[in-house]
Amino acid sequence: MPCIPRLKKRREFLQVASTRRKWVTPGLILQVRKRKKPLYSLYKGNVFTLPEGQPDIRIGFTVSKKVGNAPQRNRAKRRLRAIADLVLFKKARSGFDLVLIGRKETISRPFTDLEKDLKTALWRTGVHIDAPADGQKAKG
DSSP, rough: OOOOOOOOOOHHHHHHHTOOOOOEOSSEEEEEEEOOOOOOSTTTOOOOOOOOOSSSEEEEOOOTTOOOHHHHHHHHHHHHHHHHHHHHHHHBBEEEEEEEEEEEEEHSSHHHHHHHHHHHHHHHOBBBSSSSOOOOOOOO
16 A cells, blocks of 8 residues: 655644644544645656655644653554544545644543544544535534
């Protein structure tokens, strides 16, 4: 399975947060930003093509010190990365930047519940592939 491109710079995280489009679940918070340009045009001078079947998305992960000490934060990030790899290839719509924010419950929440949390957040923010388009209200 190919790797989803990552958001790494603070500026990129702030751009996603500035849209104020998010959904909070018990296990995680998902922030969403719709990009105006496709991913390949964001890399100056480099030809960047996506592997077959991969959505045109970038993702970032963050866990604050409120969650716990460094090993606990790292565990939360590992769990978020695993959930993202499992869900986003099949369920995410192209053209978005996503930020997954870990919560205290991310560490202890059952894996299947975290998976449901991410799918719910994708649906409610309109990023889920089966969700209505941006102009329509998402139900469920």
